[in-house]
Amino acid sequence: MAASRFLGDRSIDHVVLERGEVANSWRTERWDSLRLLTPNWQSRLPGLRYEGPDPDGYMTVGEVTAFIERFAAVSRAPVRTGTTVTSVRRADDGYHVTTMHGELACRAVIIASGACNQPSVPALAGAVPASVEQLTPFDYRDPAKLPDGGVLVVGASATGVQLAAELQRSGRPVTLAVGEHVRLPRIYRGRDVLWWMDTSGVWDQRYDEVDDLTRARRLPSPQLVGTPERTTLDLNALASIGVELIGRWAAVRDGRALFSGGLRNVFSLADLKMRRLLDTFDEWARTNGRDAEVGPPERFPPTGVPTSTRLHLDLGSGEIRTIVWATGFRPDYGWLDVPVLDAKGQLRHEGGVVDSPGLYALGLPVLRRRRSTFMCGIEDDARAVIDHLARYLAVRG
């Protein structure tokens, strides 16, 4: 819809195809307690920004849905809802799009279906005994839907830490399997940590300035939660409410789940990276004369290493009744009949310009900048991609 806004500005005839309703994934694929990770004041779309009473708060799923609906209304995007695309393929003069409601011929296509169409679940899920219930974040709504008893949450990104906390508080003992992760405090020197990312320029880093772009695009989401209390939800916070931390889940053997003994090092890596990021913020505040408007520099205690960590769990013992796979998401390009995917199933593109003339992408991690997947990142990305698209159409005639 952001793309639509800029296409409209240039009077380029277009339609926006939506498989469900506007904000479909927010209506159907999110759990009840979820809130945005970004504070309200960062919720800005082309021509629309948050104007409510709580700029430092975090939108609930319902509020996000309403915000996106409002955007659809103000931008007057020509959205065709309930129109699932089943195929996009090259045609002589552009692309041929097949939907559940008919065919379309177009000169250019923008893929804006996102990076999170399906939960990514490792193959070892197949070796879990049937007595243990398995859920993905798409299935999860609230703790009450889970059986009583222990829960193994796999993955310690934003989703994993949020669900671990909620389930632990519901009285279900939670074990959290932790691999490489991104640790952040919610508030740093009195400001939201995402204020620092936004204002200090970290999020402005371009895709062609990033050292290791593949890595940056695969980075797990940070350990953050949006709550009215603006609390930090790192592994120390989880341990303090009783969540048991164990290493990355490596294998299932004879009905037992085996976990990595390398937990200490993933803690060290995350602690070191967080410290380096905070150093960057401090340096920026000092050199830009911003020290007076924020609190004094802070350093947080290292992630506490449990005195002993378990290396295996008997999945048949009944200790674990449910497994929640918070192991990330992947895009679904099953409908894309254009050879533009790499060996890992990711779209080959340069800053949103896909490796096929007239084909574009928006809303992917570090598409053009580090802020690309956040709501406040879409405006610049969409403008740049539509610029390219308009030039392409002009040259083509």
Added chain:
Amino acid sequence: MTTVTNGVNVQALLDAREVLKGAPEAAQFTWRASAKWQHGVHSQIKVQSYFGLGEEQNHKEEWSFEADHPEVFAATDNGITPIEYLLVGLASCLTGGIASVAENRGIQLRSVESVVEGGHDIRGILGADSDVRNGYNDIKVTFHIDADASREDIEALVAQSQKRSAVYDALTNPTNVTVEVA
């Protein structure tokens, strides 16, 4: 960038990484050791050939290792115990990793020393208590590093070397092992 001389050819490694990204079959290596029983619990292990980059390869020479048990195990102590070889592997892998990462990050090393300790309850291998595992209960590596870098940068070197260590991974994660009689 100042010239760093830790002696690691990082450029060759970075080049190999780029080439092997597009040629995963060439990245498939098989390492090999051949062991021969000597007497008692003493064995001799030789290592020379391996497979990699699509063909058979050889070390410049054949390396030979003695493995035995110490006298407190009523053995002849003709070499270190097999489980000590794991410590040898871990220490050398992490040390090599530190040198490589330091070279890549432009950090001059002056000395890198470490002590690796593995806590082992031998009631496991003796069958004295079936609740005790055979292998190490825990392993601790302590590094003493003198380098042109802050403590934080040195900690980051050590963390990164663990992240990219073959032996660290082999020890911390389960591996499928097949043992058969030919």
